[in-house]
Amino acid sequence: MHDDPVVRIVAKVLIPSIMLFAFYVQFHGDFGPGGGFQAGVIFASAFILHAIIFGLNRTRHVWAFRPNLAVLCVGVLLYGGTGILGMLGGGNFLNYNVLGDTPQAGQHLGILLVELGVGMSVAASMVMLFFAFAGRATHNRFLSSKERNDE
Amino acid sequence: MMSDMGQVFGHWNVYLVIFLMMLGFYTLIARGNMVKKMVGLNVFQTSVFILYISMGKIDNSTAPILTDNPLAIYANPLPHVLILTAIVVGVATTALGYALIIRIYENFGTIEDHELVDFMEDEENTL
Amino acid sequence: MIGDLLINVGAVSLLAIFAFWILRTRYLVGVVVVSGAFSLTAAALFVVLDAVDVAFTEAAVGAGIATVLGLATLTFVPHFEKPHRFKGAALGISWFPALLAVATGLLLTLAVSDLPRFGSADAPIHNHVAPHYINESPNEIGIPNIVTAILASYRGYDTLGEVIVIFTAALAVLVLLVGRTRSRRDKQRKGRRQ
Structure with a gap:
């Protein structure tokens, strides 16, 4: 599929737009439909499109496995950390009222951070799922050729 | 008249959800192919989602996003939250199921229930 | 209002057709793709039921990622379901699972009469x-x-x-x-x- 110029150019136009839309969904989630879960999945779909068009190896080159794992963990930690931050400020776990000058400002900041954590970990986990499934195919091809050499 | 229609169609909605649910349930337990079992599970799951979301709906309501209109009726946002998270967890478990299917195929060369059972019986007999 | 109800009933009926199709066909690529269509129709239904966030998620996750993962799985496993006759299966129906499903469905149907009317504002959930x-x-x-x-x-x-x-x-x-x-x-x- 990667030899088709139409597909390549359309993908090059689409991938940044998809990422931009993901950020819109992420940060506009307070005002309209959207939020971390949806934004994460949309962001991951940009990488999936890239991998389908240009091949998994080139996608791995753009976005390697280890930073992806790091983002996955940082997302969960950011969520938990926001909860701990509320405790340090004197409230309960995941009570955002104490994060800002007024309870409302605190809630806004807390929701922003928490949604960001959700978005990061969902995006990273979806990319990781796709890498795992698609990588298995290339990995097995590698194994079988190696086994062929053994025999 | 309007409310009569609502009565009939409203419950009709729930009846259809039950029908969908049982189609998914039947696909899950009657088919031997594991990919089909997973898809059946998804059908089951989605029909449960529809049941929940149907309960949150109020006549003439709008989406639960605050507007300037003080008379606006909002749909119940609580089932929306529950289902929103359930969908994402659903895809995570589906991915795990597919991963297990791939490993099962690599190990046993089949993803059909009855062939797996035969395989295991053979193995027990040889031991 | 009536239009909403018609769309509602139409979408759920379409879902039932898709589910039946999933049950009957043995070509697994078709099964996975139709399950994507199923999710997308469910998303349209969620919009009618005022759950825009849920519709958004279902369209992105259920119709997008789940279908991609299903197709990725099918690159490893055979594309056709093998025909198999369970004990006591006749006319293409496995009777024991069918009996189980119908019995469960009937029990649920009995419970429906206790549910509040669809769309009523004084249902317990809203209070x-x-x-x-x-x-x-x-x-x-x-x-x-x-x-x-x-x-x-x-x-x-x-x-x-x-x-x-x-x-x-x-x-x-x-x-x-x-x-x-x-x-x-x-x-x-x-x-x-x-």
């Missing part, structure tokens, strides 16, 4: 915590989207568990699929070679 969320969240949280307010703040603990579930699932898939894994076939092949 518990939901009025608090709708009336107080503008003052307590101050963001227009009530769903986000509940998701991230009122039920933040719930969502934390959710994120951890996704995290764990991603790690489990990683353990199952990435890297060199031993398989029974490898062992057998090795045994034969010795």
Whole structure:
């Protein structure tokens, strides 16, 4: 599929737009439909499109496995950390009222951070799922050729 | 008249959800192919989602996003939250199921229930 | 109102057709693709039922990612379901599972009469915590989207568990699929070679 110029150019136009839309969904989630879960999945779909068009190896080159794992963990930690931050400020776990000058400002900041954590970990986990499934195919091809050499 | 229609169609909605649910349930337990079992599970799951979301709906309501209109009726946002998270967890478990299917195929060369059972019986007999 | 109901009933009927199609066809690529269509139709239904956030998620996750993962799985496994007759199967129906499904369906149908009318504002679900969320969240949280307010703040603990579930699932898939894994076939092949 990667030899088709139409597909390549359309993908090059689409991938940044998809990422931009993901950020819109992420940060506009307070005002309209959207939020971390949806934004994460949309962001991951940009990488999936890239991998389908240009091949998994080139996608791995753009976005390697280890930073992806790091983002996955940082997302969960950011969520938990926001909860701990509320405790340090004197409230309960995941009570955002104490994060800002007024309870409302605190809630806004807390929701922003928490949604960001959700978005990061969902995006990273979806990319990781796709890498795992698609990588298995290339990995097995590698194994079988190696086994062929053994025999 | 309007409310009569609502009565009939409203419950009709729930009846259809039950029908969908049982189609998914039947696909899950009657088919031997594991990919089909997973898809059946998804059908089951989605029909449960529809049941929940149907309960949150109020006549003439709008989406639960605050507007300037003080008379606006909002749909119940609580089932929306529950289902929103359930969908994402659903895809995570589906991915795990597919991963297990791939490993099962690599190990046993089949993803059909009855062939797996035969395989295991053979193995027990040889031991 | 009536239009909404018609769309509602039409979409659920379409879903039933898709589900029946999934049950009958043996071509698994078709099954996975139709399950994507199923999710997309469900998303359209959620829009009619005023659950825009849920519709958004279902369209992105159920119709997008789940279908992609299903197709990725089918690159490994056979594309056709093998015909198999269970004990006591006749006319293409396995009677014991069918009996079980019909019995469960009948029990659920009996329970439907206890449900409040669809769309009634005085149903129990609308009189518990939901009025608090709708009336107080503008003052307590101050963001227009009530769903986000509940998701991230009122039920933040719930969502934390959710994120951890996704995290764990991603790690489990990683353990199952990435890297060199031993398989029974490898062992057998090795045994034969010795």
